[in-house]
């Protein structure tokens with residue numbers, strides 16, 4: 001956790017605080033979703049996000065160094081030059097060397113920040129030749145994802161407590177249990193009853209969706225982003241992309257995922273009453289799994305497509321468990 005906040009540069013310096021990291025979650029935490037107690041950015045799953053994280057870490061180190069330097073100077077001045085320890089102050093008003101230094105050094109610091117910053121900016125707008133182009137359309141309050149070359153459109157809605165409970169116990173039992181409740185009482189009862197279901201499903205509440213979209217590992221994806229109504233914002237933090245969806249305009253981002261798994265994001269600009277209810281879930285799978293999934297979708301067999309992604313998730317989970325056990 002701390003290492004992710006301050007980056008590798010200061011990693012060794014804070015190793016003595018390693019006991020704090022025992023408070024953080026398992027190794028895979030922060031990949032594709034936020035974890036409680038987390039301070040840093042989510043774990044990168046694209047080269048863009050790796051660069052973004054390292055720039056963030058570098059700038060963080062510079063900020064901390066400058067803040068500590070100024071604090072030390074202030075303390076030194078307070079104790080060394082107060083009225084008691086320095087009754088007759090010096091009348092010096094200029095020091096050429098010092099003035100040149102405090103002009104040049106900040107310039108050098110800014111240049112040192114600008115170089116990786118411009119490099120990243122260039123990289124974000126490089127747009128290598130795409131393997132897949134997807135158009136994300138924001139709606140109040142759900143997302144549509146169109147696979148332009150395949151002619152497939154998937155609508156993504158958030159799964160609510162009610163949805164997972166109904167899937168678990170069936171519509172009838174759900175109505176027997178909660179049918180006579182209303183308003184907040186109903187919401188609280190459903191929330192409490194769903195807590196265990198979420199744990200059992202091992203899925204994050206408020207981020208899980210009814211229709212994940214899949215992309216192949218290691219392939220370049222161009223994502224065009226627009227909106228049907230108001231301004232939304234499409235993001236997957238682990239991919240290092242965030243772009244506003246503006247009605248009547250099409251913006252674009254690109255990414256190339258280098259890790260398998262499920263990656264979550266949320267609409268990131270306040271768009272109305274259900275703004276919190278439009279998460280995005282992208283599953284990165286092996287190219288052959290992606291091809292099978294797309295073939296099932298083209299054959300209009302959504303159940304089979306969902307099964308393919310579920311099987312890929314299971315395989316990944318057991319592989320990760322195996323790797324952790326070793």
Ligand SMILES: [Cu+2]
Pocket residue numbers: 231232233267268269270271272274275276278
């Ligand atoms: Cu929103």
